[in-house]
Amino acid sequence: MMATPVVETHALSKSFGETPVLRDVNLKLFAGRAAVLIGGNGAGKSTLLRILGGLSRPSAGRVTVFGEDSLSLSHQSRRRIGMLSHQSWLYPNLTARENIEFYATLYGVPHSQAACDRWLDQVGLLAVADERVRSFSRGMEQRLSLARAMLVEPMLLLLDEPFAALDPDGVAMASGLIRAQVERGCAVAMTAHGALQLDGLELEACSVARGRLVPYGEESRGGRVRSMPGR
């Protein structure tokens, strides 16, 4: 049985100026499944996620999200996309709770104190809920950003390095949250620098190498790709 993909890209390419960042990417994401895009710095993973989220426009090719063109997503579709970027997208002078409340209101999801508390509790920040984000460490910011991305009840979740800056506790917490999202039927795409293992979750891994999407483990076939892991 082949379900309709949540996200589908057709011959997607992206260049910044003259520099190609993504080349001929064909990708499908399905509801209730998680994919990991593996690649080194500058491989194009983040750019790919941003294009899938409709934040950046492809130079060539087409991207459909929930059956719509990613450049003209309806309100309904945008409401169902959660994204974690490498920037936190949090207001430093608001408290953790105020940030959560703010985004919940924007997305029209329950933003009662109880609902916000539940999210803060899940990411282990309830004790510092009323402290300003400015005083947070990078890891705490990452936890709060995860809550921000997931509280919108997404059907498409785009996570750029979800485990960055997290302590082992945080990694376990984040994997649990991601698994819960997949189980409720959300399509998840995340990026990582190397192979990932999440307990109880089957991951489809592919590599992004020099702007191309290849099955994981086959990226070295081209020979030269491997030699530039830290570009």
Add this chain to the structure above:
Amino acid sequence: MAAEPSSSNIADSTGASAPAMARLAPWLGVATLALMLASLFMVFEYVPTEAQEGIVQRIFYFHVPCAWVAFAAFGLVAIAGVFYLWLGDQIWDDLGYAAAESGMVFCTLVLITGSLWAKPIWGAWWTWDSRITTTFILWLLYGGYLMLRAMADDTPEVARFGAVVGIVAALDVPVVIVSVRLWRTIHPAVLVTRQGGHGLEDPRMIATLLVATVAFTVMFAWLLMLRFAQLRLRSRMKELRRALALAEASAGDL
């Protein structure tokens, strides 16, 4: 595109617009030259001297066409901006940019010729007469647009920003005209002895003005086309470079 001459093969591989314009440009240049010579003859030989202002008034036949072209060019910038935001095709951005640059030339000419005329007639190089002020504001708006293009050159969204500024500025112009007119009628300057009112009673004056207007409009079209064709080629080159970089990267995979 095999039928095209070899010299323009690359530019023709997708769109023929740039070389087509490049071929049209010389003809427009010739037309400009002919029309300019005709209007020079008419301005200096054919048209009678205006009774009140004397010989200086003849600059009017250059001044007014320049003003018309400057305002029209700004309208073109805004229209190109609307189409760019609507269709997202680079050609509209190139057109808007070319129109702004060419328009700036004529807007500057309006201010210079106006100043040359004002000195003997009004006794000062510069007065805050409503029309001068409006033109000056137009010049500043053009300046802002061109500064944006220069300063945001490395921003990928520069075309969009240019379109937005071009649209906003052009729609601001009517409000500028109204407010400046009210401003000057409420405080009439002593220097302004007659509010414009160039009585073109002689039909030869009208004929001269018409020929000069056509001449300047054709000259604008010529300059616009040259710059437009150049910008088209630049965009095309960027595209080719991008495609080349893409091809090189793909070749590296093998």
Add this chain to the structure above:
Amino acid sequence: MGSFAALLRKDLRLELRSGQSTLALFALSLLILVVLVFALSPEPRDRAEASAGALWVAMVFAGMLGATRALLSENENGCIRALAMSPVDPAMLYGAKLAAAFIFMTVAEAAAVLLVVLFFNLDFGPSLLRLAPPLVLGTLGFSALATLLAAISGRTRAGDLLLPLLAVPMFVPALIAGVKSSAAALAGAPFSAMSQWLGVLVAFDVLFVTLGGLLFEHVIGED
């Protein structure tokens, strides 16, 4: 409407916490007025005209700083991207940013009016209330213009320089109308002397609020 209120509440809360924009606006207004007093002499021949002019100069230049600062909080952690991705309509986003800028500028201006009264020895009376219509309309127009343009200039090199280059020429009609109607208000002229200027201000406001709402999505979008 929930998201508009949330956006505005967020901006006001941030502002109450730091007081950055309003304070910076007021401080700059104060300095500009001081400079103008020295430049014009505190007892100019036409006191109403000079003080109205000073007030508007302070408003334009302080307002530019305010508009830049109002977008700073969105740029700090990339929040503007979160807003661009959110289901909130860009026009609504623009409206909320415009409303916030308008409130900050109005507060700073109220203080600037008091300074002008003090510095130029104006009568402290009900005639000052007549300044409200031109100032409110002018501030609305300026916030509308500056919010749109600051979103552009904030994303370019040397944006601080670019904003005045774009904003000042566009603001000219509102500036003329604002100075003229403010001077009339301070000189105690009848309302009819102000009405045509207020008409120009209204036209300016309608134009720029509409354009900003329509075009904002293009200035926050990325390629």
